[in-house]
Amino acid sequence: MSAAARPRIGGLPLGGYPWYARLILRLQRKKYGRELEPALIWGRVPGAFLMLTLLYRALDRDTSPLEPGLRALVQVRVSQINWCAFCVDLNSSAALERHATREKLAALPNYETSPLFTEREQATLAYAEAVTDPARRVDDALFARLRRHLFEQEIIELTALIAFQNMSSKFNAALAVPAQGFCVAGAQTPSGEAPTAEPGKIRNVS
Numbered sequence: 001m002s003a004a005a006r007p008r009i010g011g012l013p014l015g016g017y018p019w020y021a022r023l024i025l026r027l028q029r030k031k032y033g034r035e036l037e038p039a040l041i042w043g044r045v046p047g048a049f050l051m052l053t054l055l056y057r058a059l060d061r062d063t064s065p066l067e068p069g070l071r072a073l074v075q076v077r078v079s080q081i082n083w084c085a086f087c088v089d090l091n092s093s094a095a096l097e098r099h100a101t102r103e104k105l106a107a108l109p110n111y112e113t114s115p116l117f118t119e120r121e122q123a124t125l126a127y128a129e130a131v132t133d134p135a136r137r138v139d140d141a142l143f144a145r146l147r148r149h150l151f152e153q154e155i156i157e158l159t160a161l162i163a164f165q166n167m168s169s170k171f172n173a174a175l176a177v178p179a180q181g182f183c184v185a186g187a188q189t190p191s192g193e194a195p196t197a198e199p200g201k202i203r204n205v206s
Contacts, residue, residue: 005178011040021046024053037177038086038168052168059161065154066161069098070121074128074158075165077108081132084169086177091165093183120149124158131162 014022021043025035042049060071072095079087092105107114111125127146130136146155 007037007041007172007175007177009041009175011035011037012044017043018046021049024049032182034180036086036090037180038172041175041177042171056164059157059164064157065151066157069095069100070124071161072098073100073104073108073121074124074161076105077111077125077128078132078162078165079169080109081129082166082169082173084173084177085179086172087165087169089179089182096183123149127158128162131159132166 014025017025025039025043028035028039039049042052060068064071072091075091076088076095079091095105096102101116104114104116107116108125111117111122117125123145126142127138130138130142150158
């Protein structure tokens, strides 16, 4: 991240966080090679940071009824709508690790008309958009469409994941948290702009 690409409010020196926040940050360094910028900011409210970390782990667990690739696509699309460069960056990397293709990420804003997406994915993404976009709403027709492809438990967990990603991406977008260069593979903001400065580069972070 360049000196110019800084959030509007940054984190604290590592010694300024309680032990449990430092533990979470240490685990991030192990996984990603560095602390995630939003974590450093959230860590200034350490109790909330801990609860958010536990909530996300519960939603993105291996035993979730929603397949990992679908969860990642939902998170990228919600991040695009909310103009969160950091979230698009990190979630696109996760989508690639979960076997999405570059072409699918590039086509994500046009998922309804793209042959790359299954009917299950299209219904799920349409629901995610309706929950996220304040100009839209989840009407009975859309919910009936979703029910044709997802069971009740899947819908509940999907709704929780969408709500979490909305909170996370709106938080990051408001504080202008920049992408950290994990992945650029064609994932875009709603207007078609690439979220980082070096299109075509992919960095896997597993």
